[in-house]
Amino acid sequence: MRVVLSTYGSRGDVEPMAALALRLKDLGAEVRVCAPPDEEFSTRLAEAGVDLVPVGQSVRALVSGPPPAPADLPKRAAALVGQFHAAVLGAAGPGGAVVATGLFPAVAGAQAAAERLGARFVCVALQPTMLPSPHHRPFEYPMFPYPAEVTDLRELWKLNIGTMNALFGAAVNTHRAAVGLSEPDNVRDHVLTGRPWLATDPLLDPWPGPGGAEDGAGDEAWPEVVQTGAWILPDERPLPADLSAFLAAGEAPVYVGFGSMPLRDAPDAARAAVEAVRAQGRRVLLGRGWARLAEVDGAADCFVVDEVNQQALFPQVAAVVHHGGAGTTTTAARAGTPQVLVPQMVDQPYWASRVAELGIGVAHSSGRTPTAGSLAIALHLALTPRTRERAAALAAGIRTDGAERAAKLLLG
Template sequence: MRVLLMAYGSRGDVEPMVGLALSLRALGAEVRVCAPPDFAELLGGVGLPLTPVGEPLRPVVKAVVTGTAPPKAEGLAQRVTALLTTAYDAIAPVAEGCDAVVATGLVPAVAAARSVAEQLGIPFRTVAYFPAYLPSPHHPPLPWPGRPLPQDVTDNRVLWDLNAESLNALFGGAVNAHRASIGLSPVDDVRDHVLTGRPLLAADAVLSPWPEPSDLDVVQTGAWIRPDERPLPAGLEAFLDAGEPPVYVGFGSIPVREAEDVTRAVVEAVRAQGRRVLLSRGWADLEPTDDKDDVHVIGEVNQQALFGRVAAVVHHGGAGTTTTAARAGAPQVVVPQLADQPYWAARVAELGIGAAHDGPTPTFESLSAALGTALAPGTRTRAEAVADSIRTDGAATAAKLLLDAIGRERPPVSA
């Protein structure tokens, strides 16, 4: 059996797919992966060849988030069309001979993946990494840039109807024009077309439960976690052994505005708590602002091995980092920047396993208050209790469900 996985987005979109890929491979399936070229090393490290989709994403994301992107000559419709075409052209050849397609990421890329599956007549699944991405009467949708939710509307079903209208306005014309160009019929509702009626929810039911009753037949599998057996670098081990557990600070594959000011505020707030700092460069390119020896800078490391040895984790609130810290029983301070990150910040606070920073721009004062909560003994006790309840078999569960579904749904082989 052969499965194509497509993830067009940041590392938070791609790494869970690696966890699923390894579980599928353990069950005997062949796996092919399409993703931005930024993640060739990540995939190559576990023996998964990458078919790249488009140009490297990191410089684009950094320019957009930090406000340094040059003005685009083309409009939104042209950019959506370009991504649809680029994604389709990358995915279609790799999908030949596959038995199913699983996709996540930006709407145009997922729409292209579904078109490929439709042309081949094979099963298609969309995956979400947090509940609020999926329509529900129990929560509102995330606001789209330039399309804020109306303040006077509180009915979630009405808000989700407006969300569908927004996505049709943003993507409908380009999606249907592309579908027509490859011989497919138009769709009336881009959002529902991309999500399907039975999406996968790769999130832990304790950290982020799916509320019922629901209008969708959501299959919550638990988070998809890539097994990571890499040892920590010798320099990091030496730093950890040289004193009390430090506070980890990193924003993953999310750039931040005014990175130097943010770094200075975070480091000084951690020092004020009497703690050392582990500073992860990440896509924010964090670097120390002085040469004191209580700050150790790291690159890509095994967070599963690291987070159980730190006093707290200060991060952006991506699904993967939140889940990894929660599994390790490490208190968290979430400084959300965009997308799903405010959701995860709220969940960390609601569960009592850390603090949600108010807004994306930390100051010494705001971080000091949040760290005071995270480093309190009661928060550590609560975080360790929650860690014991988090499932670790989400990717294996999803792989088995997916292969069983493919066996039921794929067309019979003609004699």
């Protein structure tokens, strides 16, 4: 069976697809992954034995450049729909399956290709805020804020349909009409389908689903969400020798890294992080990432590392300070290491709130760019014995079989 996995996003979108691809190959499927052309993505896929079908512009170049003007969004959306439709159409086949996640227009393009081929289509969410539910608010696009007076979740999700149509309806339906497909009035629900998958850990992110009439189940068609567990790519790479030497040279350091977030004020963020960690009497390990965090004074208590095996690293640090991506949050939780989340966008505020609610870390609540003072307060709380004990206790409950379960569900 041929399976095409499709995504357009950062490493947090691509690596779960690599994890699923690996499990699908173990079960005998022929797998291709359509994803952005960034070299780091192709490298991770190659390590899993999966070829990349490059689609669209480099994500790193896109997010590191000037923010796009609102007037450019329709053109960008239309381009993604067309690019992913063409790529998936060329990579998939009749009787196979297409699994898509990432930016909405890319998912819509992949779905259109699956429809034309008669292939099975599965829409996957790597975080819950994109899926309609009577239990949480929809994600809010800055250019389409919801009225402050509307607080009913059912009403907000109805407004969300209009938001998604306004943002993506023309791009999606113009393309669908051009290739001979129907034009749905509600592009959100058409693309999500009535049975989307949620690839998150049920302990970190329990999906309650619609309940009885009190949740609106009687007058709202909520999707039937299938939660598989997080798709975790096993990482057996050893840590670099110089990093291992730094770890062995003293007490466990605090890791600070913002992954695929470029951070417009990165030099100030690095300086603030170093000062905040030192205020706790700890050494500092900076993850360079797309923010390009760098040493601030060359002192021996600070070490900078590039892309590294976080599964091996996080159990050896005292705390993890990060942006709040789903993958980093799950990896730190598996390690039993306290976290400080400094959310930047999209689902990251949600993960910050979950970590705080679970007591396994702290949500930085003083804006997207931490100061030495605000980060020191959060770190002080994260490094308490209570938080460490709670993080260690919860770690054993994190599932590691999500990708395997998803692969069996897809091929079963």
